[in-house]
Amino acid sequence: MPVYIWYIILNHTILFPVVAGIIRFRYAGKEYLPFLILIWIGAFNDTLSLILAYTLKTNALNGNLYVLLEYSLLLYIFYNWNNGKATWYIIWLALGVGGWVTDNFVYHSISDNNSFFRIAYSVITFFFAVDRFNKIVVFEKAQLFKNPQFLICTAFVVYYFCKAFAEIPNAYHVPFDDVFYMRLWLGLASMNFLSNITYGIAILCIQEKREFTVHY
Amino acid sequence: MYPGETRIYGALLTGLILFTGLMVFFISSIVRYQRKRVVAYHDLMQEEIGLLEKERSRISNDLHDEIGMMLSAIKLLLSGIKLEKTADKTAMEKVTGHIEETMLKIRHLAYNLMPRILETKGLAFAVNDLLNMISFSNSIKIECHCILSKGLLDPAKEIHVFRIVQEIINNILKHSKATAILCELKEVGKNVVLHITDNGIGFDKRRVMKLRQGAGLQNIAARANLLGAKLYITTQHNKGTDYLFEIPI
Numbered sequence: 255m256p257v258y259i260w261y262i263i264l265n266h267t268i269l270f271p272v273v274a275g276i277i278r279f280r281y282a283g284k285e286y287l288p289f290l291i292l293i294w295i296g297a298f299n300d301t302l303s304l305i306l307a308y309t310l311k312t313n314a315l316n317g318n319l320y321v322l323l324e325y326s327l328l329l330y331i332f333y334n335w336n337n338g339k340a341t342w343y344i345i346w347l348a349l350g351v352g353g354w355v356t357d358n359f360v361y362h363s364i365s366d367n368n369s370f371f372r373i374a375y376s377v378i379t380f381f382f383a384v385d386r387f388n389k390i391v392v393f394e395k396a397q398l399f400k401n402p403q404f405l406i407c408t409a410f411v412v413y414y415f416c417k418a419f420a421e422i423p424n425a426y427h428v429p430f431d432d433v434f435y436m437r438l439w440l441g442l443a444s445m446n447f448l449s450n451i452t453y454g455i456a457i458l459c460i461q462e463k464r465e466f467t468v469h470y
Numbered sequence: 471m472y473p474g475e476t477r478i479y480g481a482l483l484t485g486l487i488l489f490t491g492l493m494v495f496f497i498s499s500i501v502r503y504q505r506k507r508v509v510a511y512h513d514l515m516q517e518e519i520g521l522l523e524k525e526r527s528r529i530s531n532d533l534h535d536e537i538g539m540m541l542s543a544i545k546l547l548l549s550g551i552k553l554e555k556t557a558d559k560t561a562m563e564k565v566t567g568h569i570e571e572t573m574l575k576i577r578h579l580a581y582n583l584m585p586r587i588l589e590t591k592g593l594a595f596a597v598n599d600l601l602n603m604i605s606f607s608n609s610i611k612i613e614c615h616c617i618l619s620k621g622l623l624d625p626a627k628e629i630h631v632f633r634i635v636q637e638i639i640n641n642i643l644k645h646s647k648a649t650a651i652l653c654e655l656k657e658v659g660k661n662v663v664l665h666i667t668d669n670g671i672g673f674d675k676r677r678v679m680k681l682r683q684g685a686g687l688q689n690i691a692a693r694a695n696l697l698g699a700k701l702y703i704t705t706q707h708n709k710g711t712d713y714l715f716e717i718p719i
Contacts, residue, residue: 373484373488377488377491377492380492380495381495384492384495384496384499385499388496388499388500388502388503389503391500391503392500392503392504392506392507393503393507415492418488418492419485419488419489422481422484422485422488423481425481425484426477426478426480426481426484427477428474428477428478428481429474429477429478
């Protein structure tokens with residue numbers, strides 16, 4: 255089977271969390287609704303990218319717009335989970351928008367696949383996810399593998415860690431051949447596949463009633 | 471250098487810096503939350519033990535002031551009754567004896583729950599008093615060198631130290647088969663040092679901790695932790711046990 259078919263299949267495993275999200279939609283509430291929206295938008299973008307890749311031979315434009323939307327939603331997810339100060343998240347968002355504009359309009363063109371913003375937002379997401387992950391590991395008393403936030407953060411940590419590194423060669427336009435880049439993106443798609451499975455399980459773990467727990 | 475080589479090195483360097491940064495953040499984040507957890511645990515322990523001591527103090531006061539007083543009143547009333555028959559007098563003596571015994575038991579109980587002497591005369595006096603009481607009622611030889619000015623430690627800390635002494639002595643009497651105990655309490659530099667040693671059979675520290683036996687030992691460790699004290703326990707089979715606490719003032 256050609257590599258690009260594998261690439262398409264691996265990326266479209268996002269349909270699993272999409273379906274899980276539809277099943278668990280009524281239990282999502284404020285805590286998980288932004289995450290479900292992120293998944294649904296992600297699925298839409300993957301399909302759109304596929305269509306555009308076949309028709310216009312590029313998916314750079316929607317990809318560049320999608321990463322900004324993804325970054326905003328990720329910030330909103332962590333804002334909800336951490337009960338944090340809105341000001342901080344607005345500052346992070348403003349910095350992200352600034353970085354995105356610089357990457358896509360000042361240094362490069364929006365019609366290219368630009369990686370600097372992708373590296374930056376992956377690192378920021380990694381920071382938020384690691385912080386949340388550690389907090390859950392240290393303080394949570396219930397079973398971790400049934401905790402949706404723990405599962406989602408685990409997937410975020412692994413995926414965005416890999417994504418930050420995978421984007422580096424493209425950001426520097428390192429002169430490796432197409433096979434290298436193809437394998438690199440296939441590797442990232444494999445991580446995406448693992449993340450999608452984890453997201454799906456996490457969504458299925460969302461409970462109707464949640465226990466109220468306090469730190470001890 | 472080939473034209474693309476600079477880019478490769480740039481990418482590698484970025485990757486290396488990124489990796490280091492992410493790892494440093496990961497570790498520092500987990501350390502930060504671990505510290506928060508320790509503080510939260512410490513606060514909870516303090517709260518729980520504080521409540522326990524408060525409740526003990528209340529029960530001790532009730533026993534001493536209310537039941538003790540009532541028994542004294544009963545005894546006084548009984549002494550006012552004039553009996554003529556010898557059998558009645560003997561019965562009355564027995565009743566009075568039982569009342570006195572009960573009063574003594576209540577006094578001991580109230581003392582164990584919360585010794586008033588600790589509040590009025592200080593830690594060193596209370597420890598001396600406790601050990602004197604134990605040496606009276608047991609065949610064990612107890613040597614005590616407790617010299618500490620009153621008020622050197624906070625009252626809350628004094629209660630913890632007193633409970634530690636009670637717990638250790640209780641452990642020695644129950645398990646150690648010791649014939650002699652040495653207890654020292656003194657000020658050394660910026661610390662109060664509590665040193666208790668016995669000549670008993672000792673115990674296997676690892677086994678006790680591993681099998682989660684020794685609730686008394688865990689209680690001692692928890693209180694030492696609340697005091698911010700350093701605790702050293704040295705023990706060997708048939709060579710006794712040595713407890714050393716360095717409690718910051």
